[in-house]
Amino acid sequence: MSQLASPVPIADPIVAIEGVSKRYGRVVAVCEITLHVPRGEVLGLLGPNGSGKTTLLRMLTGYLSPTSGRLSVAGYDTERERMDARRRIGYVPESLPLYTHMRVSEFLRFMARLRGLDGNAADTAVTEVAAQVALGDRLAAPIRTLSRGYRQRVAIAQALVHRPDLLVLDEPTNGLDPRQIIETRHLIRRLAGERTVIMSSHILGEVEKTADRVAILLGGRLLAVRAIAETPDLEALFLSLT
Amino acid sequence: MSALGVLCRKELHATFTSPIAYAVAAVFLLVTGYTFSLTLFFTKVANLTYIFHQMYVLLILLVPVLTMRAFAEERRADTLELLLTAPVHEVWIVLAKFLAALALVTCLLAASGAYAVVLSVYGEPDLAPIYGGYLALFLLACLLVSIGTLSSSLTENQVVAATCSLGVCLMLWFADSAAYIVPPPLDTIVINLSLIGHFTTFVSGSLFLSDAGYYLSLSLLALFLTTRVVTDR
Numbered sequence: 001m002s003q004l005a006s007p008v009p010i011a012d013p014i015v016a017i018e019g020v021s022k023r024y025g026r027v028v029a030v031c032e033i034t035l036h037v038p039r040g041e042v043l044g045l046l047g048p049n050g051s052g053k054t055t056l057l058r059m060l061t062g063y064l065s066p067t068s069g070r071l072s073v074a075g076y077d078t079e080r081e082r083m084d085a086r087r088r089i090g091y092v093p094e095s096l097p098l099y100t101h102m103r104v105s106e107f108l109r110f111m112a113r114l115r116g117l118d119g120n121a122a123d124t125a126v127t128e129v130a131a132q133v134a135l136g137d138r139l140a141a142p143i144r145t146l147s148r149g150y151r152q153r154v155a156i157a158q159a160l161v162h163r164p165d166l167l168v169l170d171e172p173t174n175g176l177d178p179r180q181i182i183e184t185r186h187l188i189r190r191l192a193g194e195r196t197v198i199m200s201s202h203i204l205g206e207v208e209k210t211a212d213r214v215a216i217l218l219g220g221r222l223l224a225v226r227a228i229a230e231t232p233d234l235e236a237l238f239l240s241l242t
Numbered sequence: 243m244s245a246l247g248v249l250c251r252k253e254l255h256a257t258f259t260s261p262i263a264y265a266v267a268a269v270f271l272l273v274t275g276y277t278f279s280l281t282l283f284f285t286k287v288a289n290l291t292y293i294f295h296q297m298y299v300l301l302i303l304l305v306p307v308l309t310m311r312a313f314a315e316e317r318r319a320d321t322l323e324l325l326l327t328a329p330v331h332e333v334w335i336v337l338a339k340f341l342a343a344l345a346l347v348t349c350l351l352a353a354s355g356a357y358a359v360v361l362s363v364y365g366e367p368d369l370a371p372i373y374g375g376y377l378a379l380f381l382l383a384c385l386l387v388s389i390g391t392l393s394s395s396l397t398e399n400q401v402v403a404a405t406c407s408l409g410v411c412l413m414l415w416f417a418d419s420a421a422y423i424v425p426p427p428l429d430t431i432v433i434n435l436s437l438i439g440h441f442t443t444f445v446s447g448s449l450f451l452s453d454a455g456y457y458l459s460l461s462l463l464a465l466f467l468t469t470r471v472v473t474d475r
Contacts, residue, residue, distance in 0.1 A: 058323075061327040062326075062327055063323055063326055063327050063475060064475050065475060083329045083331075084329075086327060086328060086329040087329045089327070091323075091324075091327050093320060093323050093324070095320040095323075097319055097320035097321040097322075097323055097324050098321070099252075099321060100319075101256070101259070110248065110252055111324070111328070113248045114245060114248050114249070114325075114328045114329075114330060115328060115329060116245075116329065158324070
């Protein structure tokens with residue numbers, strides 16, 4: 001299995017994951033994963049529920065600390081230089097956590113200021129990111145009144161508002177209707193030109209249509225990393241590995 | 243604006259727009275106002291000692307309700323994940339929540355200052371116990387808010403957070419009772435752990451650094467533990 005994972009070293013990777021494990025007592029959630037992601041790539045983490053995708057993403061964003069191994073983003077260690085690393089990450093958790101009592105513009109301004117943008121810079125960033133994710137006509141709306149699709153856009157907007165190098169999306173199409181799934185996919189592809197995107201999904205077709213490379217996880221282990229363009233039958237590969 | 247400033251502004255907005263804050267404020271001011279009026283009517287003495295003791299009990303009962311949502315609500319709504327993946331030190335998140343809740347309690351105490359003004363206008367009260375009483379209530383509020391914040395950081399259930407916080411505060415209140423059954427020198431420690439023992443001296447107009455140190459050191463300990471709970475993931 002280890003030869004399938006093929007963690008080929010990449011010159012100047014934006015994300016470097018080196019032998020990372022996460023244990024909760026005797027339960028191993030993530031086991032010895034090594035993975036490098038180059039700038040500008042869309043990497044899809046594919047695996048069934050409980051395969052360790054969310055845990056790996058949470059360690060990358062600094063929400064969880066690894067039990068062993070090290071992770072870095074843009075050269076900054078996510079543990080020792082966590083503030084520098086976090087400034088370069090935009091993160092959208094699966095549950096779309098939002099302050100629903102706030103208006104969209106208020107929430108985006110709060111997140112921008114929290115990430116170090118001051119008054120005018122924060123306002124400009126909010127306007128730009130709202131246009132980027134097509135939220136312009138909803139800026140004054142209270143978040144609690146928005147549909148799941150619009151909440152998804154707000155969540156992505158807050159992750160982009162400080163112009164991060166890396167965008168981390170945990171199950172970005174979860175709970176969306178078919179039209180919203182297509183729109184989210186197109187949005188991710190648009191963003192990919194400007195920054196690196198790591199997204200997780202348990203839907204094989206979603207990863208196939210959105211990502212440049214796929215990393216397949218099962219039981220906390222990385223089974224394979226493949227370029228989508230060089231994998232004509234992802235379904236057969238996934239079945240053969242899992 | 244610093245990260246602490248941004249977080250404080252958000253927490254103040256959340257605190258002062260919460261219906262819980264207005265319910266607590268209404269109960270606090272209604273009960274203390276009722277007691278103040280009755281006491282003044284019957285005794286005709288310009289003294290707030292009785293009111294301060296009633297505020298002491300009310301704060302122990304009401305502050306857990308104010309602080310229960312601090313972290314528990316963020317955990318329930320998963321928004322804590324947003325805060326903890328932002329480039330902000332955990333201690334600022336804890337301090338912002340502590341300061342916002344303390345600001346509300348301070349507003350309640352300030353509103354109750356109307357009773358002291360009434361006494362000063364219509365009588366000649368001894369001001370030392372009044373200043374001491376308000377200082378004691380502020381220090382007590384610091385400790386109760388920090389215990390409530392710690393309790394809220396341990397669970398995503400607000401009722402559990404409020405109940406645990408209330409339990410700890412009540413145990414601190416009654417701690418000196420255990421002095422009768424524990425041997426020396428533990429009895430001295432238990433007596434000195436008591437909330438009421440350090441409160442009464444202030445209200446009588448005597449200020450001791452040891453009493454202020456008790457409230458401040460326990461508050462800092464609770465805030466330190468809260469930061470550890472939030473950081474330890």
